[in-house]
Amino acid sequence: MFRAVMVAIEIAMLEPKTQLGGVHVILDMSGLSLVHIYQFSPQLAKLILDWVQECAPTRLKGIHVINQSFIFDVLYKMFKPFLGEKIKKCLFFHGDNRKTLTEKLSAQALTEYYGGTADIPEFPGSLFADMLFYYENEFQEFNTYGYQTQTDKEKPAH
Incomplete structure (x- = not known):
C-alpha cells in the first residue's frame, strides 16, 4: 500500500499544475479497524513519515483526516x-x-460526499491499477534515482 501511494504521488508530480500548486491529501478513515492498526509498527510509522516529510517530491499543502x-x-x-x-x-x-473541510478546501474541488459541489465520477479501483501499469516504465526509471552503492568491481581492493 505504501509503495502504491509513493507511485501515485510520482504520477501526480508529472502534472505541471501539481508541481506549481502542491497537493492536499484527504485521509478518509472510515472502515479503519484493529486489523489495519496491527499492520503498523513504530518502525513502519517512522519510515512512512520520514518519506512524507523528507523525500516526497511534492508541495504538501494539507493533510485532512x-x-x-x-x-x-x-x-x-x-x-x-x-x-x-x-x-x-x-x-x-x-x-x-x-x-470545516470546505473551510480549508474549496467546495468546487470536493465531491458531494466530502461536502462539495464538484461533479467527479467515482472510478473503480481497477482503473487506479491500470494507471499504475501505464506508468510502469517511468517507475522503473524513478527507482534508479538516488544514491548508488558500489558494486564489488568498484570497491577498492584491500
Missing part, C-alpha cells in the same frame, strides 16, 4: 512522535464535519 474514530487515535499516537513541525501545521482533523 476525516471520519476518524477512537481506533484512529491508536494509530495517530504511533505516528505523533515522528511528526515534524511542518506536518503538524498542515494536519487537520475534521471527523464527520464537512463544513
